[in-house]
Amino acid sequence: MLWVLIALLPGCITMIWQFGYGVLFNIIICLSTAVVAEAWMLKLRGRNIKPFISDLSAVVTALLLALALPTIAPWWLPFVGTLIAIVIAKHLYGGLGYNPFNPAMVAFAVLMVSFPKNMTVWVLPSSLLANDIGLAETAQLVFSSLSSSPIIDSITAATPLDEMKTRLNLSQTTDEIRHAAIFSNIAGEGWQWVSLAYLAGGCLLIGKKVISWHIPVSLLAGLFIASSIAYLVEPSISPSPLFHLLSGGAMLGAFFIATDPVTAATTLKGRIIYGLLIGLMSYIIRTWGGYPEGIAFAVLLINMTVPMIDQYTRPRVYGHK
Amino acid sequence: MKLWRFNGGLPSLAEHKNESVHLPIETAPVPAQLIYPLLQHIGNPAVPLVKVGDKVLRGQKIADAQGLISSPIHAGSSGTVSNIGEHLIPHPSGFSAPSITITTDGEDQQLEHTPCADFRQLSAIELVAIIREAGLVGLGGAAFPTAIKLDQQHKTKPIETLILNGAECEPYISCDDRLLKERAISVIKGVEVLLHMLACKQAILAIEDNAPDTFSSVQAAIDANGNPQIKVVKIPTIYPTGSEKQLIKTLTGKEVASGEIPADIGVVSINVGTVYAVQQAVIEGKPLTSRIVTITGEGVNTPHNLEVRVGSRINTLIEVCNGYTNKAERLIMGGPMMGFALLNDEIPVVKATNCILVASKNEAVTDKQAMPCIRCGACASACPVSLLPQQLYWHSRADQAEKAAKLNLLDCIECGCCDVVCPSHIPLVQHFRHAKSALKADKHQKHLADIARERFEAREQRLALEKAERAEKSRKKKAALKARAAKKEIEAAASRAKEKQQATSNDES
Numbered sequence: 001m002l003w004v005l006i007a008l009l010p011g012c013i014t015m016i017w018q019f020g021y022g023v024l025f026n027i028i029i030c031l032s033t034a035v036v037a038e039a040w041m042l043k044l045r046g047r048n049i050k051p052f053i054s055d056l057s058a059v060v061t062a063l064l065l066a067l068a069l070p071t072i073a074p075w076w077l078p079f080v081g082t083l084i085a086i087v088i089a090k091h092l093y094g095g096l097g098y099n100p101f102n103p104a105m106v107a108f109a110v111l112m113v114s115f116p117k118n119m120t121v122w123v124l125p126s127s128l129l130a131n132d133i134g135l136a137e138t139a140q141l142v143f144s145s146l147s148s149s150p151i152i153d154s155i156t157a158a159t160p161l162d163e164m165k166t167r168l169n170l171s172q173t174t175d176e177i178r179h180a181a182i183f184s185n186i187a188g189e190g191w192q193w194v195s196l197a198y199l200a201g202g203c204l205l206i207g208k209k210v211i212s213w214h215i216p217v218s219l220l221a222g223l224f225i226a227s228s229i230a231y232l233v234e235p236s237i238s239p240s241p242l243f244h245l246l247s248g249g250a251m252l253g254a255f256f257i258a259t260d261p262v263t264a265a266t267t268l269k270g271r272i273i274y275g276l277l278i279g280l281m282s283y284i285i286r287t288w289g290g291y292p293e294g295i296a297f298a299v300l301l302i303n304m305t306v307p308m309i310d311q312y313t314r315p316r317v318y319g320h321k
Numbered sequence: 322m323k324l325w326r327f328n329g330g331l332p333s334l335a336e337h338k339n340e341s342v343h344l345p346i347e348t349a350p351v352p353a354q355l356i357y358p359l360l361q362h363i364g365n366p367a368v369p370l371v372k373v374g375d376k377v378l379r380g381q382k383i384a385d386a387q388g389l390i391s392s393p394i395h396a397g398s399s400g401t402v403s404n405i406g407e408h409l410i411p412h413p414s415g416f417s418a419p420s421i422t423i424t425t426d427g428e429d430q431q432l433e434h435t436p437c438a439d440f441r442q443l444s445a446i447e448l449v450a451i452i453r454e455a456g457l458v459g460l461g462g463a464a465f466p467t468a469i470k471l472d473q474q475h476k477t478k479p480i481e482t483l484i485l486n487g488a489e490c491e492p493y494i495s496c497d498d499r500l501l502k503e504r505a506i507s508v509i510k511g512v513e514v515l516l517h518m519l520a521c522k523q524a525i526l527a528i529e530d531n532a533p534d535t536f537s538s539v540q541a542a543i544d545a546n547g548n549p550q551i552k553v554v555k556i557p558t559i560y561p562t563g564s565e566k567q568l569i570k571t572l573t574g575k576e577v578a579s580g581e582i583p584a585d586i587g588v589v590s591i592n593v594g595t596v597y598a599v600q601q602a603v604i605e606g607k608p609l610t611s612r613i614v615t616i617t618g619e620g621v622n623t624p625h626n627l628e629v630r631v632g633s634r635i636n637t638l639i640e641v642c643n644g645y646t647n648k649a650e651r652l653i654m655g656g657p658m659m660g661f662a663l664l665n666d667e668i669p670v671v672k673a674t675n676c677i678l679v680a681s682k683n684e685a686v687t688d689k690q691a692m693p694c695i696r697c698g699a700c701a702s703a704c705p706v707s708l709l710p711q712q713l714y715w716h717s718r719a720d721q722a723e724k725a726a727k728l729n730l731l732d733c734i735e736c737g738c739c740d741v742v743c744p745s746h747i748p749l750v751q752h753f754r755h756a757k758s759a760l761k762a763d764k765h766q767k768h769l770a771d772i773a774r775e776r777f778e779a780r781e782q783r784l785a786l787e788k789a790e791r792a793e794k795s796r797k798k799k800a801a802l803k804a805r806a807a808k809k810e811i812e813a814a815a816s817r818a819k820e821k822q823q824a825t826s827n828d829e830s
């Protein structure tokens with residue numbers, strides 16, 4: 001688990017660099033809430049606290065949630081989210097190893113459904129801001145009531161994925177849309193660097209044999225195949241495959257979220273199917289669903305199919321037909 | 322030669338061969354006592370042929386096989402039978418079992434044995450009988466009576482390949498390696514005997530590629546022997562490649578179907594130590610009374626490869642190794658992966674004992690706290706049988722041995738690969754052993770229940786029969802009574818009539 005944290009570092013740093021200190025506050029609030037909540041739950045359940053805290057699984061969950069949240073969020077959003085992840089999605093299901101759904105994604109989905117307004121407000125990448133927002137200013141935004149702040153509208157915008165979807169719904173073509181400022185060359189200003197940082201971290205994990213390649217590769221392949229087909233058929237209204245791969249949570253999801261072993265399929269064949277399904281499902285949600293980003297919901301949906309995938313992909317036992 | 326790869330396994334398991342592999346075989350002195358558990362093979366226990374006070378010689382049969390799957394036992398030295406009764410035996414659960422104890426007289430007198438000039442004069446049936454009489458069992462650890470493996474009488478399929486298992490894949494153990502280095506000529510002679518018995522055309526002796534010296538010594542012995550049917554191959558060092566089914570897959574690409582034996586696919590596989598014992602039994606006429614045992618680990622002062630009389634107490638071997646070090650923590654019979662812990666060192670070496678590992682704290686299996694399973698699948702990737710240990714564990718733990726059995730729990734070879742790779746340090750094999758014995762107990766219970774039910778049904782039937790018989794009898798009796806009553810009535814009526822007649826005649830007169 002320590003390696004997972006290390007591999008997330010480049011992503012964290014790039015996020016902060018591209019989107020400002022709001023990300024830092026998310027991380028701090030999520031991590032501290034997670035550690036306290038985990039210890040509290042372990043105590044309530046009469047478990048030995050030390051070995052369970054030191055396995056870092058709660059910290060990883062919290063960090064993943066922090067990175068998935070909007071880049072500026074009122075303090076209670078990461079706080080409530082982390083509680084949902086640790087207390088409900090993890091411990092009420094029986095604790096480490098027993099939760100059928102990815103805790104970070106459960107929290108993300110609950111927040112998305114309950115607080116859609118807060119969950120879709122993203123700070124503009126720093127390159128598009130007239131002047132940077134400092135640490136103190138961010139703190140003020142995070143801890144005072146965010147929505148009433150007068151400057152908030154000037155520094156936030158929808159994410160490229162969101163924007164793309166909204167405008168496509170207004171029957172604009174991808175070519176027209178991409179002239180907007182937030183769409184820089186490929187996947188949206190800031191986003192592509194973040195995605196590449198996650199990709200680098202993911203490769204590190206595969207190299208270190210912390211995760212196997214099966215899930216990330218098949219997930220990205222699923223997304224790539226679906227978006228390529230659409231792009232080839234109707235390029236004017238379909239974002240390019242590269243846009244899909246490098247925007248939103250695709251890379252974070254592929255390397256760090258879908259690879260959570262507890263909620264993933266366990267057999268090798270099963271993992272490839274699992275990854276492909278998440279990739280396809282993300283594309284479907286991104287394109288036709290009600291939310292701009294599909295990874296979280298796709299992961300949760302495909303989590304449900306895991307017992308079935310596992311059952312039908314059992315390897316042939318030695319000496320059996 | 323083309324080789325195949327079985328699933329999973331541990332290619333980089335620490336081998337720990339360097340502790341003992343360079344040590345030549347030495348002969349352990351005859352101990353003051355030799356203890357022979359009557360059951361030290363798979364099958365029925367042997368029955369004693371001696372009584373307390375009897376004098377015995379080395380090589381004398383002291384207990385005979387009972388039934389087909391069984392094996393006789395021979396005295397390892399001359400002396401007097403001093404006890405026949407319970408003694409601690411090497412068993413994971415620390416059982417005692419009936420054993421014969423011989424107090425040796427130090428003279429080590431042998432029974433005459435007659436070498437065989439030309440084994441080719443003997444038929445397969447005669448050779449099987451010799452091997453059975455010599456008390457041979459699988460010396461690689463399984464202790465299955467060798468004669469049964471070699472008996473082709475009832476088998477329909479011809480044996481195409483004879484595999485000689487020299488792949489000592491378990492860490493620490495070096496007894497087979499030393500045997501092949503020092504006595505390869507005898508082993509190859511044994512192979513010839515087996516080829517002759519099985520009417521088989523090719524023999525493959527497999528050695529792991531981490532033992533090149535051993536390979537050359539075997540190659541030299543084959544060259545000297547000149548038999549073109551025998552060859553030696555290097556196979557990749559991947560634990561557990563020395564396990565019978567995995568070795569067969571590696572060498573032939575074939576799999577032994579679940580529940581069947583190698584002979585069903587035309588293969589017989591025999592451990593090289595057993596092959597040596599075959600040579601000793603057939604050519605030299607000597608029954609199995611000794612074997613090579615590796616004594617190793619950080620817990621003994623000087624590790625050894627010892628030729629030991631079967632029946633020697635472990636403590637007598639530790640003495641040869643200059644005693645325990647202060648690191649000695651746990652006594653293990655067999656290797657660290659598939660061996661088991663012993664209660665104490667009073668326990669005797671049996672035919673299946675290939676290694677005594679006196680493990681230090683860091684050699685013994687880790688005592689790290691088991692954490693919940695995180696479903697990482699590492700265990701499944703490592704399983705040489707392609708099982709899903711994580712799911713087996715799930716069911717075994719929930720006392721659903723039946724469900725685990727559906728996932729082929731019984732195919733688990735207890736190799737321990739899954740234990741080693743589990744990041745949560747779950748003692749998986751322990752759970753599997755437990756679930757297996759639960760299954761066995763279930764089966765036994767079912768068997769008992771079946772017997773009870775049969776008995777009950779038989780009794781019911783008997784009772785019903787008896788009831789019917791009784792009814793029949795009483796009916797007959799009643800009928801007889803009735804008949805008698807009727808007869809009486811008739812008689813009475815007749816006599817009444819007579820009386821009447823008489824009375825009337827009297828009146829008349």
Ligand code: SF4
Pocket residue numbers: 703704705706707708710732733734735736737738739740749750753
């Ligand atoms: S002990 Fe059994 S389940 Fe575990 S790896 Fe070996 S064969 Fe597979």
Ligand code: SF4
Pocket residue numbers: 693694695696697698699700701710711714739742743744745746747749
């Ligand atoms: S290796 Fe251990 S933690 Fe991983 S799936 Fe197997 S039993 Fe679970």
